[in-house]
Structures are given as C-alpha cells and as structure tokens.
Amino acid sequence: MVSFKIDGRSVEAKEGTYLLEVALDAGIEIPHLCYNESVKPYGACRLCLVEVSRKGKSRMTTSCNYPVMEGIEVLTQTDKVLRARRMIMELLLSMCPGDKLLQEMAEEMGVREVRFKKEDKDCILCGLCARVCDEIVGAHAIQFAFRGDRREMVPPFGGEAMNCIACGACVVVCPVNVIGMKEEGDERTILRWKRTLKMKPCKVCGNYFAPWFQLEKFKEKAKLPKDFFDVCFTCRS
Ligand code: SF4
Ligand code: FES
Known part of the structure; x- marks a missing residue:
C-alpha cells in the first residue's frame, strides 16, 4: 500500500493502482469518458487531467493511466486543470456537436461556447x-x-x-x-x-x-x- 494526498485528503491504495480509480472510489469526481475499470487504460479523451506533484515537481497528467505512488500530491480542481479540461471538452464538442452526453458534461463544466471548427462526427474515438x-x-x-x-x-x-x-x-x-x-x-x-x-x-x-x-x-x-x-x-x- 502507498499513502498520498488528493486535494489535501490523505488516501491509501495499492501501489500501481490508477489514480482515477482511487479518486472515484474515494468519492472525488473527475470527468472521464474513455476509462472503464475492466480494460487497460488508454488515455484517449484526456478529460481526466489532474495536477500531480512528485519530488517537488508538478505536472499535468491524465489520471486514468497514472499509477499511484507514495507521497504524491494530487490536485483535481485547480484553475489550470479546470481550464485545460474545458478546452478538451470544447475540442470533443467540436468533433461531435450533436452528442447529448457531451452537451450535458460541457454544461456542467461551464463550457459556454465552442471556438473550434465544428465537424459532424458521432464517435469520440475513445477506443x-x-x-x-x-x-x-x-x-x-x-x-x-x-x-x-x-x-x-x-x-x-x-x-x-x-x-x-x-x-x-x-x-x-x-x-x-x-x-x-x-x-x-x-x-x-x-x-x-x-x-x-x-x-x-x-x-x-x-x-x-x-x-x-x-x-x-x-x-x-x-x-x-x-x-x-x-x-x-x-x-x-
Ligand atoms: S464507437 Fe467510438 S465512441 Fe463508441 S466506444 Fe467505440 S471508439 Fe468509443
Ligand atoms: S478517462 Fe483518462 S484520458 Fe479518458
């Protein structure tokens, strides 16, 4: 087991478990589309971005394929993270503008407009x-x-x-x-x-x-x- 922090909360999990899984189990909401616990993570949609600090260095990463480690500090709601997720949602919506789930998620995330060229696809290529x-x-x-x-x-x-x-x-x-x-x-x-x-x-x-x-x-x-x-x-x- 390893101990680390998510949004200041101490959590424990088996070393190597993917961060998104641990966060969701702990009741911490992180938007995600291409993750399913039954199959290997793929990091396709990039909606599950978080900030992870390790040994004094901080970086933005997808949480669905990030294996947890002792002592990391994870932030899921910083301005930087929320801004990046909104941008990704805009890109997804520009690809599949007619999709109801994306529209609902975008609304919840505060995406008010899509600044990219709209396509008319329906598949988000989550794999x-x-x-x-x-x-x-x-x-x-x-x-x-x-x-x-x-x-x-x-x-x-x-x-x-x-x-x-x-x-x-x-x-x-x-x-x-x-x-x-x-x-x-x-x-x-x-x-x-x-x-x-x-x-x-x-x-x-x-x-x-x-x-x-x-x-x-x-x-x-x-x-x-x-x-x-x-x-x-x-x-x-
Ligand atoms: S059809 Fe497209 S959106 Fe649906 S599961 Fe397959 S890759 Fe994902
Ligand atoms: S859920 Fe992590 S990249 Fe899609």
Whole structure:
C-alpha cells in the first residue's frame, strides 16, 4: 500500500493502482469518458487531467493511466486543470456537436461556447469498444484506421465485421451510445459494424437468445458440457 494526498485528503491504495480509480472510489469526481475499470487504460479523451506533484515537481497528467505512488500530491480542481479540461471538452464538442452526453458534461463544466471548427462526427474515438472486444471478448472485430482527421473505428478492411460475434459488449460500453443493436425475428444486428447473425432458439422456452456464431466461439473456448449452450440463461438459472 502507498499513502498520498488528493486535494489535501490523505488516501491509501495499492501501489500501481490508477489514480482515477482511487479518486472515484474515494468519492472525488473527475470527468472521464474513455476509462472503464475492466480494460487497460488508454488515455484517449484526456478529460481526466489532474495536477500531480512528485519530488517537488508538478505536472499535468491524465489520471486514468497514472499509477499511484507514495507521497504524491494530487490536485483535481485547480484553475489550470479546470481550464485545460474545458478546452478538451470544447475540442470533443467540436468533433461531435450533436452528442447529448457531451452537451450535458460541457454544461456542467461551464463550457459556454465552442471556438473550434465544428465537424459532424458521432464517435469520440475513445477506443473502448475495441479494447473490450480485444481484451474481454477476444473477438478482435474492430480497430482504429487512418490518422489525424480521418481517424475512425472500423472493422478490418471496412464493410461487415467478420470476426464480430454480435455479443453487444461494445454497444453497452460505448460512452456516447453510437453503436446500436437491433433484434428482429431470429436475427441480431450490430448496426455500426454492419454485422447480422442468426440467433439460436432455447431448447426449453424457444426464445432466441444468442447468435449461433457466438455460441460456437464460446464452445471452442469453454470447457463445458456440449449441450450447455442449448438452453438460455433464464431457463438455466
Ligand atoms: S464507437 Fe463508441 S466506444 Fe467505440 S471508439 Fe467510438 S465512441 Fe468509443
Ligand atoms: S478517462 Fe483518462 S484520458 Fe479518458
């Protein structure tokens, strides 16, 4: 364990834990968009900036990927930090001006105008969908393509995401809710990745409960009885 201070408050945490996680656990609010405790931090949105002093030197850093250390002093609400976060929010809003979550966060942060050229994108390029798909699901169905202004999250080679198992994890984790999933009859579609898969009916209740392709992938990975994936979660429990 290491001891350090956040906004003058003494806190303790396991060495190496990321600062944002510790702050949120301690009830200290720091805005964030690309952080999710289930996957590795990526530092994409830069909203979680704080000031950290260590050995007499102070610097601004993203807190979601900063491992805590003994004796550091962290300030989360200085003028410098708030100004920088507002600027980042302006940049995010200029990229995705129509996004409701960004608009609400900007309002709370006191961003009154956007001085940058507005684009009409909807994805904030946080990378959470791909990190969840890679690190948790293991499907590797989407990835970043291109650089600079043209950067986007897409399936490899564009078109339909052929590795996507339509589990919906990316849909749940996307902070600005722009992926989308639709179920109609025996089909499930992940809208953004243009992936439509046939679903399997439960042997007990007859309801379609998961895509065949997804269950086949799970079968390959899990050491479970062969008929385990014949029955839906509700009927199994
Ligand atoms: S689609 Fe959503 S989760 Fe994926 S990079 Fe864009 S904003 Fe992030
Ligand atoms: S939450 Fe830290 S950079 Fe996005």
